[in-house]
Amino acid sequence: MFSxxxxxxxxxICALWAIVLIYMYVSTRTMPLLREVGVCLPTEQTxxxxxxxxxxxxxxxxxxxxxxxxxxxxxxPSLEIVLVNDRSTDATGEIIDRLAASNARVKxxxxxxxxxxxxxxxxxxxxxVRYARGExxxxxxxxxxxxxxxxxxxxxxxxxxxxxxVTCLPELIISSAFWLGVTIRxxxxxxxxxxxxxxxxxxxxxxxxxxxxxxLVEAAAFKRTPGFEWLRMEPGDDIGLGLMLKKVGARTRLLxxxxxxxxxxxxxxxxxxxxxxxxxFGPGANxxxxxxxxxxxxxxxxxxxxxxxxxxxxxxxxxxxxxxxxAAFMTTFVTALAMPRRALRxxxxxxxxxxxxxVVSLIxxxxxxxxxxxxxxxxxxxxxxxxxxRRGQRVKFSPLGQDIHSS
Numbered sequence: 001m002f003s004x005x006x007x008x009x010x011x012x013i014c015a016l017w018a019i020v021l022i023y024m025y026v027s028t029r030t031m032p033l034l035r036e037v038g039v040c041l042p043t044e045q046t047x048x049x050x051x052x053x054x055x056x057x058x059x060x061x062x063x064x065x066x067x068x069x070x071x072x073x074x075x076x077p078s079l080e081i082v083l084v085n086d087r088s089t090d091a092t093g094e095i096i097d098r099l100a101a102s103n104a105r106v107k108x109x110x111x112x113x114x115x116x117x118x119x120x121x122x123x124x125x126x127x128x129v130r131y132a133r134g135e136x137x138x139x140x141x142x143x144x145x146x147x148x149x150x151x152x153x154x155x156x157x158x159x160x161x162x163x164x165x166v167t168c169l170p171e172l173i174i175s176s177a178f179w180l181g182v183t184i185r186x187x188x189x190x191x192x193x194x195x196x197x198x199x200x201x202x203x204x205x206x207x208x209x210x211x212x213x214x215x216l217v218e219a220a221a222f223k224r225t226p227g228f229e230w231l232r233m234e235p236g237d238d239i240g241l242g243l244m245l246k247k248v249g250a251r252t253r254l255l256x257x258x259x260x261x262x263x264x265x266x267x268x269x270x271x272x273x274x275x276x277x278x279x280x281f282g283p284g285a286n287x288x289x290x291x292x293x294x295x296x297x298x299x300x301x302x303x304x305x306x307x308x309x310x311x312x313x314x315x316x317x318x319x320x321x322x323x324x325x326x327a328a329f330m331t332t333f334v335t336a337l338a339m340p341r342r343a344l345r346x347x348x349x350x351x352x353x354x355x356x357x358x359v360v361s362l363i364x365x366x367x368x369x370x371x372x373x374x375x376x377x378x379x380x381x382x383x384x385x386x387x388x389x390r391r392g393q394r395v396k397f398s399p400l401g402q403d404i405h406s407s
Contacts, residue, residue, distance in 0.1 A: 007321055013305035014324035018331040024189050025335055027197035031256040034168055039152040042160050050078045051155060052134030056124035058086040058380055060142035064095055067145055076151040082131050084109045086124040107131055118232045120380035126228035137222060139215040145262045154216050164221035164250035165242065168214040168257035173264040180269045181349045186356030200254045209254050210242035213263050224248040233392020236283040240395050273363050278379045281367040283395045287386055292368040296361045303354045
């Protein structure tokens with residue numbers, strides 16, 4: 001009887017892995033492509049609304065000028081750009097001041113002091129909104145590169161579909177490091193499940209979403225929310241923005257911006273490990289060490305069940321176990337062929353999703369361990385105690401798809 005239950009559990013987990021892969025495929029294929037949407041306003045509207053692009057930068061001298069140039073080169077007719085220098089220690093502040101002095105559409109905002117009880121980026125976003133005059137806000141990052149026509153397409157889509165919030169998954173500029181590409185795709189797989197990406201665009205969907213690279217928000221809808229002060233201690237501020245908008249009845253759409261918006265997310269696997277430290281223990285595990293460990297163990301079961309089922313099934317001549325493991329592997333192979341790709345290495349990266357998911361789980365463990373050892377999280381030059389982060393947490397979700405809600 002005990003062995004029967006073990007077999008049933010293993011077969012069920014193999015089936016769950018296949019379902020997770022199919023869900024990632026469906027999530028990707030059901031997102032509208034930004035580069036394919038129209039660029040015209042509805043016939044009843046004759047003028048493009050003023051758009052305020054709010055970009056917060058801290059030590060982004062390597063990317064800021066070129067990224068901003070991609071925004072300034074847009075053909076959007078009514079545009080202002082609010083550049084917030086968040087206590088940078090490199091040449092970022094000088095670049096922002098120079099750009100503001102040479103272009104009337106650019107406003108420079110210099111933050112020199114971080115008030116107690118605020119995360120640095122959230123405070124910078126809060127300051128940026130204070131200087132924005134637009135009917136629409138675009139919250140973006142200092143390393144985001146927009147292709148021609150992107151802003152017209154995004155704003156036109158929002159107005160035409162009568163939505164208050166359009167957020168986009170950018171095309172990631174990934175280095176030639178193979179395992180970095182594998183881990184990024186594994187992170188995307190878990191994001192699809194945790195944030196229920198396939199359901200975000202449904203009418204009356206309850207699932208909030210936001211992407212820091214491109215959050216386009218109607219100003220009138222944003223002003224109905226508590227504003228960034230409500231998110232002042234929330235590391236997942238991008239999804240937190242989507243959550244605030246959902247709470248006031250705003251309508252959100254998630255688009256695939258492949259070929260329209262490009263971001264050099266991480267240069268190496270080591271940089272990705274460091275970069276995910278602030279998010280993988282907070283929104284992912286609600287700052288609970290036990291929860292983080294249980295989530296990691298769940299992921300390991302999900303990944304290890306197919307190969308173990310095949311090995312045990314082959315050794316014990318158990319056709320059900322062998323078939324379940326083989327079906328899980330076949331689903332991985334078919335998904336790798338079906339997902340959008342540009343080269344053979346993209347297919348290989350999807351084939352290695354199980355290993356990449358193990359890497360992500362180790363990042364989660366490392367994040368929890370560092371938080372335990374240091375008594376909190378270090379971000380943008382400031383230390384934040386765990387209890388303070390817990391009190392300010394707004395976004396809570398898990399890689400296995402538990403609810404996203406506010407606390």
